[in-house]
Amino acid sequence: MRVLIVDDEPIIRMDIREMLQEKHCIIVGEASDGETAVNLARNLRPDVVLMDIKMPGSIDGLEAAKIINEEEICPVVLLTAYSQYELVEEASSVVGIFGYLVKPIKEEDILPALNMAIAKWSSYKKLKEENNELKNKLESRKIIEIAKGIIMEKYKLSEKEAYKKMQKLSMDFRKNMVEIAKYIIINNKFDEIMKI
The missing domain is CATH 1.10.10.10 (Winged helix-like DNA-binding domain superfamily/Winged helix DNA-binding domain)
Incomplete structure (x- = not known):
């Protein structure tokens, strides 16, 4: 599985990278803001993007996820803190967001969430083609x-x-x-x- 990791906190990115590499995932890139995430997703075409919902800059995680979905690049799994429940509710209405994980991320949760997102994305694409x-x-x-x-x-x-x-x-x-x-x-x- 090819993953793009997006979080403005380098320590969190490093932890996620290590967790995913232990699970034999390929980290195709990392970003600390939404704009870079969108550009990397366009160029690297990952299987899934794991992205923080709230980041500094002109494009936050939610907006970046919308763009990645509109361009039909890949599914997005959002990372959120417990205190960001309103953002998770807003994210649930965005097509292309196929799950979210609450920080701190548990190692046993990350791979199932990414696999589920990829499977749902595949079903979504097939349904869209049939439509x-x-x-x-x-x-x-x-x-x-x-x-x-x-x-x-x-x-x-x-x-x-x-x-x-x-x-x-x-x-x-x-x-x-x-x-x-x-x-x-x-x-x-x-x-x-x-x-x-």
Whole structure:
């Protein structure tokens, strides 16, 4: 597992590094502020970022986690102190934060938290891909339905006949159904404009 450690306290970073190295993790980088963390995450592409929620500078841990998530780099596990409960509540609403650990970190908690974050991230990415695929299929279906309606109206065909006509055009021109549908829609609109 490749980990980026982010904390403004060097002693905490050192402790975390030692804990993770004992568990055979690879520390790809370390940072003491959010801005550096984001840049390192972009360049190093770790499997997970372990980051303090509150750090000095223009970008704190929460903001850095949001950026890392928006750019779909990797999951983030936040580090927090007991007194930062309000920040943890705020963090729970941010997509891309897949867990948090309370300082002082217990050695037996760190690896399960990171492994869980990576597993959840993988599921999240897969779900997002499936969602995009379904959106594309739905959009394609809508385009095909519009084109089919145009053919039905223009040639006075049934829905089934119109669909068969589109399938034949698809095979004749060696284009997929969506390309044929778009062509039908564009030409229909063009025909209507020419009539004006």
